[in-house]
Amino acid sequence: MDTIDTSGRLEEALERVHATGPERLGRLSNHAPMVVEALAARGQAGSVHHWLDLYRDHLEDFPDRVAPVTDDNWPSALGDRRRVADWIDHFSRALAEQPWRSVLATWWPRLLPGLYGGATHTVIRVGHAVRALRAGENAPRLTELAHALGYWGAAHQSVTGLTELPGAVTAAASLDAVEPIAGGVAGFPARLAAVRRLPLWAPDVTDPDTARARLTELVAAAVHRYATHGHGEETMLVHASTAPNAVLRTLDSLPRELWVPSLRAAWSATAAVTAMYPAEAVDYTPPARLTAQEVMAAALAHGDEHVVKFADTALDVGDERALAAAQRAIEISVPLV
Structure with a gap:
């Protein structure tokens, strides 16, 4: 169960993070804002500064500005990583002038087709920012939404030209039907470019409430699948569940007419990541059954940043299989230190 943190530690941590850029080495996402939010939401706010101290070598200085992003020129700046500071400035101005839900409603349909950006960390960061704001609005949390949306604008990446294949009735069966890409392709961008065929799932959904139910099913199926397939790529396969869960966490802050397209985009991302990192299923039983708190x-x-975020998503699902999947991630992932 989420905890409303009133200690101020999350705000302090976010202010530290906002002095840094959303990526390092031009391609690796800054996970700090997502992790500290997850820790605070799960009753671990007292640990956020210690974790940040351990993660400090993964941070780079805030990038230089190039030219302002405006209401008129934003389409030409979309997907331009050099403009990330400009994008963050744009959203900082927008959030100073309008309620954050209004800004989100305007930009969500513009950004949603590019949720692959930053290996889906763009939408994941927005999902964490939205959860923090729903728990309580203040300046550092609004600033975090500006940074998250700005990162999404700059790293926006879409996929087109996919061939649609028949899916199955359930999310789990449709994930089983995903065709793997050819072997020997390295790196997220190249693997994503190699995705050519994806099964459809829930294509007939038109009702927002049904879309929410299907998205909830998808997150659970992806979390459960990690326990048996996560060894295919212990880090990248985390995103098959954390990306759609970020979308799910955002739904209640969006107009209902955006829920169905959000389901479509989330399924596409989960299916694509599944295709990019295939693995044969293996049986997995955790050595001991842990509680959610444990x-x-x-x-x-x-x-490890992905382990923390995956555990956070697994706790949203909350059943025994989800908790076992989180234990599997702990077992097969490299610790932070």
Whole structure:
């Protein structure tokens, strides 16, 4: 269960993070804002500064500005990573002038086709920012939404020209039907470019409430699948569940007419990541059954940013299989230190 943190530690941590850029080495996402939000939401706010200290070598200075992004020129700046500071400035201005839900409603349909950007960390960061704001609005949390949306604008990446294949009735069966890409392709951008065929799933959904139910099913199926397939790529396959869960966390802050297209985009991202990192299923039984609180504590002790975020998503699903999947991630991932 989420915890409303009133200690101010999340705000302090976010202010530290906002002095840094959303990426390092021009391609690797800054996970710090997502992790500290997850820790605060799960009752671990007292650990956010210690975790940040361990993660500091993964941070780079805030990037230079190039030219302002405006209401008129934003389409030409979309997907231009050099303009990330300009994008963050744009959203900072927008959020100073309008309620954050209004800004989100305007930009969500513009950004949603490019949720592959930053290996889906763009939408994941927005999902964490939205959850923080729903728990309580203040300046650092609004600033975090500006940084998250700005990162999405700059790293926006879409996929076109996919051939649609028949899917199955359930999300789990449709993930089983995903065709793997050819072997020997390295790196997320190249692997994504190699995705050519994806099965459809829930194509007949038109009702927002049904879309929410299907999205909830998708997140659970992807989390459960990690326990048996995560060894295919222990880090990247985390995004098959954390990306759609970020979309799910955002739904209640969006107009209902955006829920169905959000389901479509989330399914496409999950299916694509599944295709990019295929693995044969293996049986998995955790060595001991941990409670949700114990799983989050173990993820924090492990420290890896993807493990913490995956555990956070697994706790949203909350069943035994989800908690076992989180334990699997802890077992097969490299600790932060």
